[in-house]
Amino acid sequence: MAAEPTAHQLIAQHRPTLDQALEAIRTRAYWSPHPEHPKAYGENGSLGMAEGKAAFDALLGTRLDLGQPGTDDWVGGEVSPYGIELGVTYPHADIDTLLPAMRAGQRAWRDAGAEIRAVVCLEILKRISDRTHEFAHAVMHTSGQAFMMAFQAGGPHAQDRGLEAVAYAYAEQVRTPDTAEWSKPQGKRDPLALTKQFTPVPRGIALMIGCNTFPTWNGYPGLFASLATGNAVLVKPHPRAVLPLALTVQVAREVLAGAGFDPNLVALAAERPGEGIAKTLATRPEIRIVDYTGSTAFGDWLEANARQAQVYTEKAGVNTVIVESTADYKGMLSNLAFSLSLYSGQMCTTPQNLLIPREGISTDEGHKSYDEVTADLAKSVGGLLGDDARANALLGAIVNPDVKARLEAAAGLGEVALPSRQIENPEFPGAVVRSPLIVKLDGARKYWENGGSDDEAAYMSECFGPVSFAVAVDSAADAVALLRRTTRDKGAMTVGAYTTDEAFEREVQEACLEECAQLSLNLTGGVYVNQTAAFSDFHGSGGNGAANAALCDGAFVANRFRVIEVRREA
Amino acid sequence: MAAEPTAHQLIAQHRPTLDQALEAIRTRAYWSPHPEHPKAYGENGSLGMAEGKAAFDALLGTRLDLGQPGTDDWVGGEVSPYGIELGVTYPHADIDTLLPAMRAGQRAWRDAGAEIRAVVCLEILKRISDRTHEFAHAVMHTSGQAFMMAFQAGGPHAQDRGLEAVAYAYAEQVRTPDTAEWSKPQGKRDPLALTKQFTPVPRGIALMIGCNTFPTWNGYPGLFASLATGNAVLVKPHPRAVLPLALTVQVAREVLAGAGFDPNLVALAAERPGEGIAKTLATRPEIRIVDYTGSTAFGDWLEANARQAQVYTEKAGVNTVIVESTADYKGMLSNLAFSLSLYSGQMCTTPQNLLIPREGISTDEGHKSYDEVTADLAKSVGGLLGDDARANALLGAIVNPDVKARLEAAAGLGEVALPSRQIENPEFPGAVVRSPLIVKLDGARKYWENGGSDDEAAYMSECFGPVSFAVAVDSAADAVALLRRTTRDKGAMTVGAYTTDEAFEREVQEACLEECAQLSLNLTGGVYVNQTAAFSDFHGSGGNGAANAALCDGAFVANRFRVIEVRREA
The missing domain is CATH 3.40.309.10 (Aldehyde Dehydrogenase; Chain A, domain 2)
Known part of the structure; x- marks a missing residue:
């Protein structure tokens, strides 16, 4: 097994992609680094069609041990809309152990700065991309999407939306410089002079509540926007669509650990049938950001009750x-x-x-x-x-x-x-x-x-x-x-x-x-009203009752962190 | 009287200032276009010391008729902390008439686009700047600030904070281009091609609730951020500090009308003693943004109850x-x-x-x-x-x-x-x-x-x-x-x-x-912990209980508008 890349190697590897993503969200022309065609995979370390299927099959009936602290039980019970039982079990967390553990690594993650956070996120996306065929089956057998759609929407398109969120998060954090020299003229007297340091700081732990139909596509923007802005992220999947997000958490934890960060910055909160932990989690004081896709009733509940958090919801609408x-x-x-x-x-x-x-x-x-x-x-x-x-x-x-x-x-x-x-x-x-x-x-x-x-x-x-x-x-x-x-x-x-x-x-x-x-x-060709492309189209507007946020724009990332200034006399 | 400048003349006049402001918020070095010294005024159309005092004196005991629709009464009763009765009366609005009138001009204001809105805002600030000496007395005799502080904090520093908000609002709106050509390769087939238009649209009417101690300094960021992003702005001053904001509204209405826009895009909501209209206004469905500076109790009330609006609060803290x-x-x-x-x-x-x-x-x-x-x-x-x-x-x-x-x-x-x-x-x-x-x-x-x-x-x-x-x-x-x-x-x-x-x-x-x-x-010289400079220092962090927003950053402006996309086949 090759040595894990250092943070600096990740910068060398991913900075060009980040720059292209930054350019794409400015021009909103077509761009994607994630191939849409299944045959594009299978080389350079990515799983091909058969390998992806085999990897998925090998998961069935297993325990997905993520190595999370505070695991007090193993839960699972996904039945594919295609009729097969997945039989995968996931860690069930003692929240009072897991949440404090998730905070332990936040200082180092904050101090790493926006660029390193961005390239670590890009490495997570890269490794997910390499396993697109495996994820495709996981998405197919939880959402009920047909294979090709699960492959594209659950794979490259979801990865695009994640990368887009990383690009917005990075751009937002570097709008303010790391340091500034401020010198105010005072007429004939010496100027007033201050040295200022600016540090983007996370809000705390973000909760991403996944949905049944698009676990990765709808989940990645919030997950990556929060992680790239320095927050730890707790992923609470829909009980019927755990696997794609559990695999995502697994990859994220591997990459974080490999880059020298605490893997507990990303964790999974799977639940027992009927446990309904989203309400409990969303109102915990440690949770400062919530991303949610699902029913209007629960979205409204979150907006009204998770008052300690920034709440981003996509709810129902009538198109x-x-x-x-x-x-x-x-x-x-x-x-x-x-x-x-x-x-x-x-x-x-x-x-x-x-x-x-x-x-x-x-x-x-x-x-x-x-x-x-x-x-x-x-x-x-x-x-x-x-x-x-x-x-x-x-x-x-x-x-x-x-x-x-x-x-x-x-x-x-x-x-x-x-x-x-x-x-x-x-x-x-x-x-x-x-x-x-x-x-x-x-x-x-x-x-x-x-x-x-x-x-x-x-x-x-x-x-x-x-x-x-x-x-x-x-x-x-x-x-x-x-x-x-x-x-x-x-x-x-x-x-x-x-x-x-x-x-x-x-x-x-x-x-x-x-x-x-x-x-x-007047769409009459091969683009459909229900499809939006990352880096170019906004998904929702954030301005009507169907969603309070759009994927993806400045507002989606700007309040996931704050900037703290330390100033001293120069 | 000279003819009012056209929108294009305003661009020629103010674009360089806007560009300098955009540069300042990037570098966060010292910058201000608004002179701090009282003697810097009195030429090129600005009021000098004696003229400013005379203009203020001439206001005392008068009715400040703003020409607002739905005025059903005249109210006022400010007594200066220095002991004099101002005797100025202001329009009291029938809200059911005023709010619809404020919406009438929104389409033209939206269609004007971000740049014209920015330079109209800069013209408002310029005319306020020219009357800094007059505003200084108005701020002094409502807040109780000493003259020099009322002059500086209520004048140039407040204008700086307003301009900073305009710069952030402009930058945020132009992050997305007006149009994009999107062309997605399809192998041997023709590419999928779309033409996309992006339009920043306002949320609706913004309510700015002013405070007693810094009516202009704390009021201008929200007012100008909302106006520059296409919203109409209703200004509800503190009953003891109406005059500085009423003059602000007066100038804004003059400039808007002069530039060909509906003056009702900015209006004043003065109230009768004990009327407490802030609660009524803040929960009206037309009000989609609230800016507030004041007590924690009312700030918390707004956050909990003005759920139809984006609410930006600065409340109490313990420093x-x-x-x-x-x-x-x-x-x-x-x-x-x-x-x-x-x-x-x-x-x-x-x-x-x-x-x-x-x-x-x-x-x-x-x-x-x-x-x-x-x-x-x-x-x-x-x-x-x-x-x-x-x-x-x-x-x-x-x-x-x-x-x-x-x-x-x-x-x-x-x-x-x-x-x-x-x-x-x-x-x-x-x-x-x-x-x-x-x-x-x-x-x-x-x-x-x-x-x-x-x-x-x-x-x-x-x-x-x-x-x-x-x-x-x-x-x-x-x-x-x-x-x-x-x-x-x-x-x-x-x-x-x-x-x-x-x-x-x-x-x-x-x-x-x-x-x-x-x-x-370790501040030991001429900069004090209680002072922050626009374009360089953040006022508050938006991340602790004293305020849910910082002056001024991307988060302060990004959710005051939304971007609507119209796409067609190319």
């Missing part, structure tokens, strides 16, 4: 696409069909409400009535998923029984434009695979301006899963009004719109600027 | 100076004497607890016992303030009867090392002028580790005003332990220390880094 007109009817339909199908709509960014004028829309194929648009979209989804192998590759599996139950109930909400289809997965017979359901609803202004309707109750709630609503609105203007209302009352991670009318486009843009929602216009 | 040893005993005593005396200790940064080892300290003048240090400090303060004219020029007036009552009660807390002296002000016979009180207390660890003592109850509370405690501690190590405990439990805006021992200096530094407090070491 809208307005269909007003298009110059590429087929492209629009296929783009939307893909958006609705990807990972069975189990993305916080998947469109839910498709607002379509009741009298129809103009297209390059002539006028299309509301019923035609809806039927054509249903047909497009049906075509996309007609082949079972392709359907399995796009849809993945339903992540948990709640989503399945919600999907089944949603069929009763209105006229079904496209029923959800049950699809067999020959490789994993236990997988619950379902195609998207599209339900027609009435979004007439007279209802939502006068106390609502059953339809309104449906489309004004997040129905997380493969469910979307084709909502007939009285006019394009009403679509914008309903978009505003939905975003204001329920939040939105994404908004899409299709229009060939410049004035209408400006109206939609204005609505998104005022309601603070990220807008994709 | 410590550790006296362990010194190589310049006289310099230390005179520096501390000045710190305790300036504005009668009515600064959030004034030292309160002077921790002195019971067995005394080593100095360049030999060993000094605790009693000697205390007596010599008392003598130094006495000497500094021996001359009544000089005392008046340093102390200013007691800002309100609460401070006077607290001072009188504090004399009963322990042995008095230096009694507070009543000083006549021949120019303003109504002024309540008092020299600092120093009380000796016992800070033995056995008390504060075992349930406290009356002495502990005294030094562990903020006693705002000209009161400090010479606290005898058992050892230098105990001083650090008490510093840590005080900062952790009560917060601190400043920490000072005197020591010639390098190991002890490191101990104090480590305590400040861990407890997140700003440290001044």
Whole structure:
């Protein structure tokens, strides 16, 4: 086994990547150091396809001993949405032992400075990247994502988001110089002169609460933003998606120790079934930062109760696409069909409400009535998923029984434009695979301006899963009004719109600027409203109810540390 | 009257200043565009000493009509701490009319972009700077600061803090480019290509709640940070310190209108006696940002209740100076004497607890016992303030009867090392002028580790005003332990220390880094622990209980706006 690289070797190795990341967040042009193609792995120390699978298989049924202090038990019980039991057990921590142990290494980590912290984080990401194939299976068998998506979103894209957070954290910390000489003229007298030292100091221990559907993609920004700013990080995974984050913690601990830091700067808090330790942890005085992705109810609880901490939440929202007109009817339909199908709509960014004028829309194929648009979209989804192998590759599996139950109930909400289809997965017979359901609803202004309707109750709630609503609105203007209302009352991670009318486009843009929602216009090709690219796209805005932070920007990192000044007479 | 400058003329005029400010916050070297000397004013359109006084005198007894919509009454009743009634009345607003009017101009202000907003803010500051002499009297006769301090802290230093906030706000907004071309390679296929637009959007209306003692210095950072990031700003002054902020609002409205924007982007919310409108305003849904300086009780209330807003608070703290040893005993005593005396200790940064080892300290003048240090400090303060004219020029007036009552009660807390002296002000016979009180207390660890003592109850509370405690501690190590405990439990805006021992200096530094407090070491000359300079020093850390934000850093501005992205296929 080769000797662990020193901090200075890590700088030599990773500083060019850090500089490229810093440049990327300035220009927001395309950039990624993490290959998207599975075949790009297998050389230069990274695991290839077969090796990654073997590494994952070797994990099954084992105890993942992270060497954490205060381990009082071993817990686990993940069952893959594809039906297999993972059988991996993880350390259960005595928090009163673990939290103090996590503080022990903080001084050395703080004193290392922003650059060394950044390159240590980059080394963690590099080693995770080398194991992307192994992580892909871990993400697939906890989130239910299909393999290719688990590979890309759970691998390089998540690593990109982690690296982006490191770049923002580094940039923020070096805005203030390490030292300054301050000399204030005093007329004929000697100037007043001070020497000033500035040190970024961490807030304390950060708690990252992981989610079921995107354990790495949603988890890495907070984890790396906190670690890069000098905090210790306690990772509390979703009980159904422990493995990808436990492996992440394992890698982080190895790299920290190898670089001469205390591995307890990163630790895992796995829990017993029903233990609900997130509430206990989030309100501990040692916890000064919380990152959370999940339900609005618990996100709101954290914001209200974890008052000793900076709380960053991504919660539920209701995403809208307005269909007003298009110059590429087929492209629009296929783009939307893909958006609705990807990972069975189990993305916080998947469109839910498709607002379509009741009298129809103009297209390059002539006028299309509301019923035609809806039927054509249903047909497009049906075509996309007609082949079972392709359907399995796009849809993945339903992540948990709640989503399945919600999907089944949603069929009763209105006229079904496209029923959800049950699809067999020959490789994993236990997988619950379902195609998207599209339900027609009435979004007439007279209802939502006068106390609502059953339809309104449906489309004004997040129905997380493969469910979307084709909502007939009285006019394009009403679509914008309903978009505003939905975003204001329920939040939105994404908004899409299709229009060939410049004035209408400006109206939609204005609505998104005022309601603070990220807008994709007229997507008809290979980019989808539910996908964002690190270093270029913001994920969420942090300005509407769906999330109080955006991935990633200055606000996401600036309050994870403070700058302490020591001044003396020069 | 000359024509109002256009936005482009403002760029030509102010961009160089903005660039210098941006450079200053990067290097943190000394810089200020606002002259400190009263004689520097009176030319190039600025008011000279006599003109400023005349302008202030002309305001007395008048109605300050700001031309605000929804004015339903005229209110006022400021009485100067120097005894004169100002007799100025201000618009009282019907909030349900004023708040909607403040939103009307937000779109144009947002669309103007970061640079034009910055130079409009700089023009506001320039016109305020030109009236520094007038503002000095307004600050003096509301805060009770002596003229020279009101002139400098209320004038150029406050303007510096405002400009610093504009610079941070500008820098933060331009971190993301206006547009980006994103092109992602797809192997042999055409790349995926998107055009992206990024727009900084405001959160909404910001509420700036002013304080009695530093209406402009503490008010300008929040006001200008919010305005420069595109928000409208409602200014709710302290009822005893309305005039400086009302004049500020007046200038801002003039400049906004002159530059073609809606003057209602900045408005005043003066209140009737006892009306307590801050609570009502702070929880209005339109209010999305709150800046507050004042009591811990109300700051905590705002943080807990104004949940729809980003809340930035500066509250009370207990500031410590550790006296362990010194190589310049006289310099230390005179520096501390000045710190305790300036504005009668009515600064959030004034030292309160002077921790002195019971067995005394080593100095360049030999060993000094605790009693000697205390007596010599008392003598130094006495000497500094021996001359009544000089005392008046340093102390200013007691800002309100609460401070006077607290001072009188504090004399009963322990042995008095230096009694507070009543000083006549021949120019303003109504002024309540008092020299600092120093009380000796016992800070033995056995008390504060075992349930406290009356002495502990005294030094562990903020006693705002000209009161400090010479606290005898058992050892230098105990001083650090008490510093840590005080900062952790009560917060601190400043920490000072005197020591010639390098190991002890490191101990104090480590305590400040861990407890997140700003440290001044061995100040013996013309810089004082209670003074911070914009562009170089941070005011507070935002990391202990005294304040949740620092003036000024990225975190202070980054969450006052969000960035909205609109993306389309290229």
